[in-house]
Amino acid sequence: MNAVVQPKRLSNAHVREMYQLIAHGQEKSRVAVVDPFTGVAWTLGKGSEKHAAIDHQTLGAFASVLFAPDHVSENKRKQVQELCAGLGRISMIAIPMKDRDLFIGRLPNTSRALILVISHTNNIVSSDTIVRARAIRARMGAPKKGDSAAANQQTTRSYSIWKSLVQAVSSRFSKAGSTHVVSSGILSTALSFDHHVLASELFDLETGQHLDQYHHENFPKATVVDSRAASAALIDLFNGNLDVNAVLKCIGFADADVGKVQVQIGDLDFYWLRVPYFPTLSLPFDRDWALLLYKEPRANPALDWAAIDHAGLNLLRLRISLMLEGGLKTTVEPFPETQVEFQRILDELALLDHNDLTTRLQVGGFLREPKEIAGVMQRCQECIYYLPHRKWCDLPELPVPVEPNWWCRLWKV
Numbered sequence: 001m002n003a004v005v006q007p008k009r010l011s012n013a014h015v016r017e018m019y020q021l022i023a024h025g026q027e028k029s030r031v032a033v034v035d036p037f038t039g040v041a042w043t044l045g046k047g048s049e050k051h052a053a054i055d056h057q058t059l060g061a062f063a064s065v066l067f068a069p070d071h072v073s074e075n076k077r078k079q080v081q082e083l084c085a086g087l088g089r090i091s092m093i094a095i096p097m098k099d100r101d102l103f104i105g106r107l108p109n110t111s112r113a114l115i116l117v118i119s120h121t122n123n124i125v126s127s128d129t130i131v132r133a134r135a136i137r138a139r140m141g142a143p144k145k146g147d148s149a150a151a152n153q154q155t156t157r158s159y160s161i162w163k164s165l166v167q168a169v170s171s172r173f174s175k176a177g178s179t180h181v182v183s184s185g186i187l188s189t190a191l192s193f194d195h196h197v198l199a200s201e202l203f204d205l206e207t208g209q210h211l212d213q214y215h216h217e218n219f220p221k222a223t224v225v226d227s228r229a230a231s232a233a234l235i236d237l238f239n240g241n242l243d244v245n246a247v248l249k250c251i252g253f254a255d256a257d258v259g260k261v262q263v264q265i266g267d268l269d270f271y272w273l274r275v276p277y278f279p280t281l282s283l284p285f286d287r288d289w290a291l292l293l294y295k296e297p298r299a300n301p302a303l304d305w306a307a308i309d310h311a312g313l314n315l316l317r318l319r320i321s322l323m324l325e326g327g328l329k330t331t332v333e334p335f336p337e338t339q340v341e342f343q344r345i346l347d348e349l350a351l352l353d354h355n356d357l358t359t360r361l362q363v364g365g366f367l368r369e370p371k372e373i374a375g376v377m378q379r380c381q382e383c384i385y386y387l388p389h390r391k392w393c394d395l396p397e398l399p400v401p402v403e404p405n406w407w408c409r410l411w412k413v
């Protein structure tokens with residue numbers, strides 16, 4: 001296994017998570033921790049003999065293009081383009097978001113690009129990346145032995161949702177007798193059977209034409225606002241520019257929180273997670289990192305997402321710990337004595353922006369150690385909201401990774 005490069009600036013926690021990722025990923029995986037702002041990268045993993053390791057500068061440029069588009073120089077863009085040209089075609093980009101997923105991909109053997117906006121099948125998906133990963137797994141995974149009939153039906157229905165939808169659209173072309181003829185309404189015919197598809201757009205990358213669009217009756221409007229700009233951004237993207245943010249701007253997702261991105265280039269899958277993704281935190285004392293797992297694809301990409309999410313949550317837990325250790329003042333008192341007082345704190349938490357971790361910790365009254373109240377030593381481990389396997393607080397207003405030895409004033413038994 002390669003040695004970690006430039007270990008001085010990387011914390012032990014990052015290194016540990018990198019090793020964990022290699023352990024949970026597949027043998028031939030590679031991982032990296034990258035600073036998207038400076039482009040500095042640290043890598044680990046043997047990888048496959050088929051593909052040489054990608055150099056640090058190129059990984060840094062890749063992260064900058066995705067997560068820090070305002071810090072991308074021409075030189076970085078060129079490096080990313082050369083990477084794509086060397087690996088082969090970009091076939092798909094998936095961006096899981098808070099309540100919907102965005103897929104941008106090429107239809108096989110055509111010059112067409114398909115955009116799909118798909119809702120999560122599981123409404124409890126919010127800011128918890130593990131829950132989200134499970135939802136993605138449920139939608140993309142094959143049914144398992146022992147699943148209930150209903151669950152089987154659900155997973156069967158949604159098996160490889162992206163691939164089946166691509167197939168559905170592609171087959172309309174072959175039925176029309178030509179891969180070049182597109183009739184308006186083709187997306188509606190191919191996709192309207194699936195109420196999880198909220199919107200879709202079809203472009204031709206060769207001619208730059210916007211061929212068709214579809215949106216579900218419950219989705220406010222078709223995504224593309226400026227079709228000419230969208231088409232230009234897509235052509236650029238698939239030419240290896242990888243400027244995902246430029247495409248998002250043109251399809252009505254300018255404010256999208258891009259924290260997770262999966263890119264398939266040639267026969268490699270790149271799983272990017274901006275750390276931590278809650279879905280997004282920008283804490284002033286530390287700049288965001290991006291965690292990368294790259295490898296040859298496996299049948300169920302949700303397993304790779306689960307591994308990288310797990311590492312991201314561990315790093316987020318560490319970051320919370322550092323905030324508390326660094327002197328973040330939290331409202332430890334008054335401890336709620338009645339349900340009315342308890343509810344009052346919940347109401348205050350519920351008003352917070354879901355990205356606002358700092359205030360959440362302050363209002364919750366977090367401590368990095370147990371607290372004795374009325375002769376009872378209280379800590380997360382004994383609290384009814386504590387999920388031991390995930391080391392997670394399950395109080396809906398307080399969804400954060402915690403340590404068993406921590407405490408907050410919403411402690412309950």
Ligand code: SF4
Pocket residue numbers: 379380381383384385386387392393394395398402406407408409410411412
């Ligand atoms: S409610 Fe507070 S004490 Fe209970 S698990 Fe959550 S953070 Fe820990």
